[in-house]
Amino acid sequence: MKVQRVEMFVCPSATPSDTSGLQALADAGKVTRDNLVALVGKTDGTGFHDDWGRVWADAALREWTAGLLGVPKDEVAKHVIFVLSGGCPGVITPHIAAVTRDWVEVGQPGSEKRLAVGRAGSDAIPPEEVGRMGMIRKVAAATEEAMKDAGITDPKDVHLVMVKVPGLTVGSIKDAESRGHTVVSHDLTFGPEGAGSYANDAAALGVGLALGEVPESKLADDVVRRDWNLYSEVAMTSSGGEKRHGEVVVFGNSTASVSALRIGHAVTRDFIDAAGVRDALRVAGLKFKDGLPDEADLQRLVHVFAKSVIPGSDQVRGQHITLLDDHNAYQIGKALGGMLVASVTGRTTNYVSGGERNSHQGPPGGNIVAAVVRAD
Amino acid sequence: MKVQRVEMFVCPSATPSDTSGLQALADAGKVTRDNLVALVGKTDGTGFHDDWGRVWADAALREWTAGLLGVPKDEVAKHVIFVLSGGCPGVITPHIAAVTRDWVEVGQPGSEKRLAVGRAGSDAIPPEEVGRMGMIRKVAAATEEAMKDAGITDPKDVHLVMVKVPGLTVGSIKDAESRGHTVVSHDLTFGPEGAGSYANDAAALGVGLALGEVPESKLADDVVRRDWNLYSEVAMTSSGGEKRHGEVVVFGNSTASVSALRIGHAVTRDFIDAAGVRDALRVAGLKFKDGLPDEADLQRLVHVFAKSVIPGSDQVRGQHITLLDDHNAYQIGKALGGMLVASVTGRTTNYVSGGERNSHQGPPGGNIVAAVVRAD
Amino acid sequence: MKVQRVEMFVCPSATPSDTSGLQALADAGKVTRDNLVALVGKTDGTGFHDDWGRVWADAALREWTAGLLGVPKDEVAKHVIFVLSGGCPGVITPHIAAVTRDWVEVGQPGSEKRLAVGRAGSDAIPPEEVGRMGMIRKVAAATEEAMKDAGITDPKDVHLVMVKVPGLTVGSIKDAESRGHTVVSHDLTFGPEGAGSYANDAAALGVGLALGEVPESKLADDVVRRDWNLYSEVAMTSSGGEKRHGEVVVFGNSTASVSALRIGHAVTRDFIDAAGVRDALRVAGLKFKDGLPDEADLQRLVHVFAKSVIPGSDQVRGQHITLLDDHNAYQIGKALGGMLVASVTGRTTNYVSGGERNSHQGPPGGNIVAAVVRAD
Amino acid sequence: MKVQRVEMFVCPSATPSDTSGLQALADAGKVTRDNLVALVGKTDGTGFHDDWGRVWADAALREWTAGLLGVPKDEVAKHVIFVLSGGCPGVITPHIAAVTRDWVEVGQPGSEKRLAVGRAGSDAIPPEEVGRMGMIRKVAAATEEAMKDAGITDPKDVHLVMVKVPGLTVGSIKDAESRGHTVVSHDLTFGPEGAGSYANDAAALGVGLALGEVPESKLADDVVRRDWNLYSEVAMTSSGGEKRHGEVVVFGNSTASVSALRIGHAVTRDFIDAAGVRDALRVAGLKFKDGLPDEADLQRLVHVFAKSVIPGSDQVRGQHITLLDDHNAYQIGKALGGMLVASVTGRTTNYVSGGERNSHQGPPGGNIVAAVVRAD
Numbered sequence A, B, C, D: 001m002k003v004q005r006v007e008m009f010v011c012p013s014a015t016p017s018d019t020s021g022l023q024a025l026a027d028a029g030k031v032t033r034d035n036l037v038a039l040v041g042k043t044d045g046t047g048f049h050d051d052w053g054r055v056w057a058d059a060a061l062r063e064w065t066a067g068l069l070g071v072p073k074d075e076v077a078k079h080v081i082f083v084l085s086g087g088c089p090g091v092i093t094p095h096i097a098a099v100t101r102d103w104v105e106v107g108q109p110g111s112e113k114r115l116a117v118g119r120a121g122s123d124a125i126p127p128e129e130v131g132r133m134g135m136i137r138k139v140a141a142a143t144e145e146a147m148k149d150a151g152i153t154d155p156k157d158v159h160l161v162m163v164k165v166p167g168l169t170v171g172s173i174k175d176a177e178s179r180g181h182t183v184v185s186h187d188l189t190f191g192p193e194g195a196g197s198y199a200n201d202a203a204a205l206g207v208g209l210a211l212g213e214v215p216e217s218k219l220a221d222d223v224v225r226r227d228w229n230l231y232s233e234v235a236m237t238s239s240g241g242e243k244r245h246g247e248v249v250v251f252g253n254s255t256a257s258v259s260a261l262r263i264g265h266a267v268t269r270d271f272i273d274a275a276g277v278r279d280a281l282r283v284a285g286l287k288f289k290d291g292l293p294d295e296a297d298l299q300r301l302v303h304v305f306a307k308s309v310i311p312g313s314d315q316v317r318g319q320h321i322t323l324l325d326d327h328n329a330y331q332i333g334k335a336l337g338g339m340l341v342a343s344v345t346g347r348t349t350n351y352v353s354g355g356e357r358n359s360h361q362g363p364p365g366g367n368i369v370a371a372v373v374r375a376d
Helices: A020-027 A052-069 A073-079 A133-150 A170-178 A195-211 A274-284 A329-345 B020-027 B052-069 B073-079 B133-150 B170-178 B195-210 B274-284 B329-345 C020-027 C052-069 C073-079 C133-150 C170-178 C195-211 C274-284 C329-345 D020-027 D052-069 D073-079 D133-150 D170-178 D195-210 D274-284 D329-345
Strands: A002-012 A036-043 A081-086 A095-105 A114-124 A158-166 A235-240 A245-254 A261-267 A301-310 A351-357 A368-374 B002-012 B036-043 B081-086 B095-105 B114-124 B158-166 B235-240 B245-254 B261-267 B301-310 B351-357 B368-374 C002-012 C036-043 C081-086 C095-105 C114-124 C158-166 C235-240 C245-254 C261-267 C301-310 C351-357 C368-374 D002-012 D036-043 D081-086 D095-105 D114-124 D158-166 D235-240 D245-254 D261-267 D301-310 D351-357 D368-374
Touching (some): A002 A020, A002 A114, A002 A261, A002 A301, A020 A095, A052 A073, A052 A081, A052 D052, A073 A081, A081 A158, A114 A133, A133 A195, A133 A245, A195 A235, A195 A245, A245 A261, A261 A274, A274 A301, A274 A368, A329 B329, B002 B114, B002 B261, B020 B052, B020 B095, B036 B052, B036 B114, B036 B351, B052 C052, B073 B081, B114 B133, B133 B195, B158 B261, B158 B368, B195 B235, B195 B245, B245 B261, B261 B274, B274 B301, B274 B329, B329 B351, C002 C020, C002 C114, C002 C261, C002 C301, C020 C052, C020 C095, C036 C052, C036 C114, C036 C351, C052 C081, C073 C081, C133 C158, C133 C195, C158 C195, C158 C261, C195 C235, C245 C261, C274 C368, C329 C351, C329 D329, D002 D114, D002 D261, D020 D095, D036 D114, D052 D081, D073 D081, D081 D158, D114 D133, D133 D158, D158 D195, D158 D261, D245 D261
Parallel strands (some): A301 A351, B036 B081, B158 B235, C158 C235, C301 C351, D158 D235, D301 D351
Antiparallel strands (some): A114 A261, A158 A245, A261 A368, B036 B095, B114 B245, B158 B245, B301 B368, C036 C095, C114 C261, C301 C368, D002 D095, D114 D261, D261 D368
């Protein structure tokens, strides 16, 4: 039988256009035109709207990948999924993680579940469905399909689902309204009533629906960004005006994988909850000694993916914080997530995105943490 | 014999001018005109140069204290030391800690060392001595005097020394130059060559000299902000153009105290070193369970004082970070220190100051953490 | 007959709590408990949400005014209207303008129209009316009443209407929804879909309705922040969650005034339109020489009130600008308005508020400018 | 005789990597491998230290130019001078101006002086000379050489001198100190005592020396960034750690040019002095009508180059401004210069650099403005 062998290579980036780490992997035969599934990274820069570091990184990586694959730049997206999150405030090292999947012939399934990856595109999502049930359902369907592609049947084996969905634009709003539809918001930002926030959160609920985290009976247009008790523990979502379909990448563990890696996840219960980060490492399979990850065992940690959504409340464990009033809350909120993870893992090459306020990605006030470790 | 009994009361502040917590302490007879030694706090606001939150808090606290003491506002500083650090980015709750010292008659010294506090003013420090050996020596002398006031003889019993010294101003530079002297810098900022940074760092070396952390033979004008291997592990210093003398408050443990509190300190070895924070709690006397502070025992934690000086290097544990290139590094650097402490203590009412780059306050790349606990 | 004599005194503020200029006016008998109508000012600070400079100024001014009037602090608002706009980026000097109105007995009305001021409170505006027709109508009614108070009958004589209205809060939204009503937005910010923006803009449309600038037939809930062709040329509005009623101050010219002052207004047609600022000075009565305000005549300029709303488009006169993408657009947009005015008036003590994107205060892309001059 | 014909083409940039405007010029034969002298532009982004927009633009423009010239990328700098200034806050449109120079055979010199351009490299400037007399003298020599290259003999005919010089780096400081030399500063920033500021300002004094604006007798190491009465009215300078030599481009008018263009300059006397901007347009040759540039004649305006150095004083025309206390002063200061120019020219494609505090580029508190117009 054919099973997959997934690898993940974390390459620090000296500049946004630095592809030297990827090239070294290609030269060594580790990353090939046939096995490259996704490039997931944090790019150098402020992370604000006019952060050209992310755009430059995107251009440089697409050019490099086009060269690797031998296809035109604008066809790269058909083969490889790009998830680039801008902004490395504080102790987040800019980096690109290359995810590869080789198919190998084995006599029988593995005795234990190992890292598997699968992906799928959704049906087209028109602007009137953005941030609403239409998007939720289509993302849910694509998540189920990506699980199949990953060879995962039990939703409990899914530990991270990265999703990119269409957002709204001036143009797509006009299109929807000209056809007699309304849209979820005219605010094109990622603010509390922004279309970007609605898109991201509907996508998260779609993942939750597919995985059974959120019952279908509780879902409706008007729970999006209203009922924070509905959430996914494994969805990390983003949106962009240029997209027409959703893209889903599922990471989980499966006996249909002989990967050397394993993934696990946990959630933090509030914004300072280091225990939640430790839980993710423990679930992924790191040994602990005296309540902390064993220093030697930490070498087996391959990567951490974490959200750092700002709490909607101005209270942390009963005390007032002023983060919600801070002009730089978006940047500082992301930086704080980076510190929370780094202070536990002892390293700075963590994928930490966030900064927005409130989300269906993770529980109210808390955040999602997933960890990939090398099996011992 | 007369011994001291020191208490520390941490009052969250709803606004910069909120003195309700202090008033409640005064109403309860815990803070009195006779026992109030110092008000040490973090004030709501950005922490930048035009942050009026700190100034408003200072005005409101001086007015309140003048009322408590029954003296004019401009005489308050003779009786009570104010250390207000502006800026509560991230998870730092604005608060004021009131430090009181009562003198009680006992038959014999305590069997164990408890929290003692002492203070002293330095000789006048003219502008030409700011950031140089003159300031170092005068701060050292005042530190020794404050130790005596605290009843502490062994420098090892000192765990925190808060110092305020004169900085430079346009006026004081003119004064020095008109008398034929030079000054350490014409840059009035807290930048890398700023007079404020030189003043703070000379003060830190003065503490180090008094405590034997820095040998006198290694000190000279030109090691200030050059030789980072010279540092104090317990000095937290600040400077202001309006001052003419240094002010020193020493916190340590002494058998001449029957306080219910005890203090301890440690240093972090780099910017993500949560172990350093845990060390401070352990040294102060908290019990640990499975490598982490025991949850029940954490109730005995009264307060944490920490610096969050940004490392001078762009590397943390071998990986590049971009903090030094960040326009908001000052604010983010402070926020990250707040997260490092809060993630260990599980609370947000920590005194965390910093944001500047490099310092003789703490080791290169690392920072000072002091903890006050209620003895069990 | 009784006519009014209005004066306006502009006092630069050294700090947010500086009331020395006002006190000097009180000492000189120019500002009295009987004649003080309004304090309108720009306060030192960032202008962002956590700018305590504005809050401190508000507290200090209310305390000073309470002393002047001999009433408790919380009754000051019944007698004097406070309009404090936070943030003095760039070349805007922090200042407070005191507006006074004395009543004098004259034999007959003046031969020319002079500065008159009037004010009125609106009926209570419940949360469900915020940003909607209810608010528009109540502000319109109050504007008409304030015109009467000012002795102005022709809307063309009105050149500036300052309005403060209730915004939404977590509490008031709950209240409205518990009574079965919806609210205009759950976003409590001043962002594009923020309740604060809706409140300000409904207030502006209310002024426009009262003055005949906007026909009632075109008004409806869903034109607010949608149809930018509806606007007032003289409304400067703000909103706050603590208010329950609207407050309106009308400035115009009237023969029922023997003031030494006169007011005029104009609008800029886009963000760099210095000609619009010059127009306001010309309309108010300054002489021009060679296309520019005559230098000697400029001495007669008393004050300028201007909005600096950021254009909703990323184009200025056919060229792309990046302001809409700038994290600091709010602050920079306000600063640019300050420069546009100062570059024409040759002084920095101008009242310039703004920074938000799009508004019914002024035409699309342009802004309101009103000028008060001493009649020659 | 051979005379030059200089052209200047201003191309707005949609993104940092947009070379379409240049390519259109190349396609039209206006910009060629033989005539391209310099690319001078403003790049999209924040202008802060981590603004990757400028770096990306630099990479893209070098690649495009290498293609045009048919040389390797790292040889482009030998042929074409790049001056890219990062940051387009407010109303500054990102753009690239291409400067070309063709040599044409004419019978006799022109009857009037027209735009001429010349360039020269300086001798190597070692780190110990950065910001000091060594740099001043070498820049002066190169300026004289560039004047010769431009065919200009009278310094009064020089209206703009763009200079790039070496700054200091950690490495070059080590190098200087290892050879027994000191350096001007260990602060590598552009702050008040930063090496970058010293380098820029020594370069400006070098231009002033060459042009006779600053007498040699007044120059010494210790007047740099101290005696602000010494300045050039035409120097726009920048510095970078990667450079070893200075580069100078002189723009002026000469009878040895048959260009259709002409250049002129003036200075503003303070930060809000629109008259200074108008003066530059007038000197360059625009007609004025009623004190303002004639609207029709403004079509002849080709480009404006302006500095926006922040004043060292907190007073503008006798009133306090808070710009010096503003965390974003660098960005806002640049934006304000952009508004001052745009409010006069009625267009946003102006080259405005600055944001730093105090400079020998222009008079104390004022700034340099140069304008290029098409002769009528």
